[in-house]
Amino acid sequence: MDxxxxxxxxxxxxxxxxxxxxxxxDKLSSVPGKFGIEDLANMLEESNWFEKDLQQAxxxxxxxxxxxxxxxxxxxxxxxxxxxxNERLQRIEQ
Numbered sequence: 899m900d901x902x903x904x905x906x907x908x909x910x911x912x913x914x915x916x917x918x919x920x921x922x923x924d925k926l927s928s929v930p931g932k933f934g935i936e937d938l939a940n941m942l943e944e945s946n947w948f949e950k951d952l953q954q955a956x957x958x959x960x961x962x963x964x965x966x967x968x969x970x971x972x973x974x975x976x977x978x979x980x981x982x983x984n985e986r987l988q989r990i991e992q
Contacts, residue, residue: 913947918955921945922965926989930968934984953977956987964990 925941941952957978959965967978968986979985 913951915951915955915958918945918947918951919959919964922952922955922959923989926965926987928989928991930986930988932984933979933981933987935981938981953979964992966990 960978966988
């Protein structure tokens, strides 16, 4: 496949948010755990998603009452997790 052909190939780049949310829930615990840059790198490598996908899914989990960022003191509509600050994240048991 040459460059022109690769550029015009139709690739479905949509991400199933339910899958990303389940991925998060599998990573989270009912005990708060720190998530840092290394964790983000591992998650990106494992999943092949973008950080924006992980952030959006975590935001949806917060809105659904299924997860919380213990260290977040104000609403962050775009990036609910600041991985560079090793924030503590927790799954909410229902």
